[in-house]
Amino acid sequence: MKRRTGQDRSVTSNWRPATQAVRGGTARSEWGETSEALFLTSGYAYDCAADAAARFAGEQQGMTYSRLQNPTVEMLEQRIALLEGAEAARCMATGMAAMTAVLLCQLSQGDHLVAGRAAFGSCRWLTDTLLPRFGIETTIVDGRDPDAWKAAIRPNTKLFFFETPANPTLDIVDLEAVCAIAKAAGLKTVVDNAFATPLLQRPMDYGADIVAYSATKMMDGQGRVLAGAVVGSEEFIENTLLSFIRNTGPTLSAFNAWVVLKGLETLDLRIRRQSENALAVARFLEGRVPRLLYPGLESHPQHELAMKQMSAGGTILSLYLDGGREQAHALLDALELVDISNNIGDSRSLMTHPCSTTHSGLSPEVRAEMGVEEGMLRLNVGLEDSQDLIEDFDRALRKIGL
Numbered sequence: 284m285k286r287r288t289g290q291d292r293s294v295t296s297n298w299r300p301a302t303q304a305v306r307g308g309t310a311r312s313e314w315g316e317t318s319e320a321l322f323l324t325s326g327y328a329y330d331c332a333a334d335a336a337a338r339f340a341g342e343q344q345g346m347t348y349s350r351l352q353n354p355t356v357e358m359l360e361q362r363i364a365l366l367e368g369a370e371a372a373r374c375m376a377t378g379m380a381a382m383t384a385v386l387l388c389q390l391s392q393g394d395h396l397v398a399g400r401a402a403f404g405s406c407r408w409l410t411d412t413l414l415p416r417f418g419i420e421t422t423i424v425d426g427r428d429p430d431a432w433k434a435a436i437r438p439n440t441k442l443f444f445f446e447t448p449a450n451p452t453l454d455i456v457d458l459e460a461v462c463a464i465a466k467a468a469g470l471k472t473v474v475d476n477a478f479a480t481p482l483l484q485r486p487m488d489y490g491a492d493i494v495a496y497s498a499t500k501m502m503d504g505q506g507r508v509l510a511g512a513v514v515g516s517e518e519f520i521e522n523t524l525l526s527f528i529r530n531t532g533p534t535l536s537a538f539n540a541w542v543v544l545k546g547l548e549t550l551d552l553r554i555r556r557q558s559e560n561a562l563a564v565a566r567f568l569e570g571r572v573p574r575l576l577y578p579g580l581e582s583h584p585q586h587e588l589a590m591k592q593m594s595a596g597g598t599i600l601s602l603y604l605d606g607g608r609e610q611a612h613a614l615l616d617a618l619e620l621v622d623i624s625n626n627i628g629d630s631r632s633l634m635t636h637p638c639s640t641t642h643s644g645l646s647p648e649v650r651a652e653m654g655v656e657e658g659m660l661r662l663n664v665g666l667e668d669s670q671d672l673i674e675d676f677d678r679a680l681r682k683i684g685l
């Protein structure tokens with residue numbers, strides 16, 4: 284009898300997420316390897332010319348070219364789809380390749396998109412700069428307010444696009460309310476779920492149609508490779524997304540897919556421990572800095588909503604100092620354990636000053652609209668002992684007189 288490896292969806296879809304993260308989508312080769320095989324191949328050979336023709340005609344199962352299919356990438360796609368509780372997924376080279384593809388494959392000249400104001404800097408560039416160049420209109424709303432989403436709908440609106448929690452202000456969008464507004468108006472909702480991952484939050488359970496990821500962040504989780512993914516219905520992935528990515532080529536390399544497969548094996552453990560650490564660090568910092576935002580803390584203005592949608596607060600917190608950029612940079616420079624780095628989702632604690640790094644490409648007006656202030660810092664809490672992190676912050680804060 285064939286052992287169950289993670290390919291039979293009637294079995295694997297019943298597994299709990301931690302099991303899917305380790306085994307979902309695994310396709311063993313004839314060698315029976317335990318760890319997923321890495322298929323570094325750009326092409327595939329056929330037994331005869333008729334087989335090649337049949338495969339191109341879609342009459343025969345099998346792969347034709349690694350821009351379209353690769354066994355290692357496919358294992359990752361199936362694993363991510365299972366974790367999301369979705370029918371299908373496609374991986375891409377980076378999170379931004381995924382965001383670009385998911386928007387451009389659905390929008391045409393004359394269409395209108397509504398997007399949340401707090402967003403990853405490059406996502407704002409897509410909505411504010413790239414899409415308008417192709418005659419696609421964008422309205423930016425305060426994502427926290429469901430009425431604002433409703434009021435922004437026009438006859439030509441096609442999509443709602445947002446992050447929750449959002450980068451870097453940790454705004455929470457009410458998934459159930461906003462997805463219901465979209466459904467009632469016949470629109471699709473695309474959620475960038477990089478901060479929470481499917482282990483903490485599954486937007487499709489609340490009515491989202493499509494979920495997009497930077498897998499660079501928590502999914503790899505160890506700061507090694509860039510990757511992205513788009514998750515949705517079989518119909519959407521096959522009929523709308525696939526021809527776009529087949530012909531534009533934002534393909535994920537097999538090696539990077541393999542690294543992310545290894546990352547997913549520990550995602551459940553990492554995100555829970557990092558969320559515990561983030562809560563401990565947030566509790567310590569709350570009394571020491573003028574303002575701090577962490578969805579897992581009671582003081583977050585949308586704490587209750589966050590905890591309804593997410594099973595933990597996540598790894599990211601933002602804090603605000605009164606002394607502007609000078610004081611924010613001084614705190615960064617005073618830290619010894621926490622690295623100055625703009626990445627997130629890493630197992631190392633990393634802190635950045637969004638105004639002068641991740642969000643420096645945006646105009647001061649857009650930054651102000653998003654709540655990205657000069658005194659703001661964003662912290663990704665890693666897997667270190669939380670007491671060592673607290674001691675590093677305690678010492679650094681003392682050094683800058685706080």
Ligand SMILES: *Cc1c(COP(=O)(O)O)cnc(C)c1O
Binds near residue numbers: 380406450
């Ligand atoms: C990092 C990030 C992206 C972009 O992902 P890359 O893998 O860096 O291209 C998009 N959205 C959010 C919320 C992110 O944090």
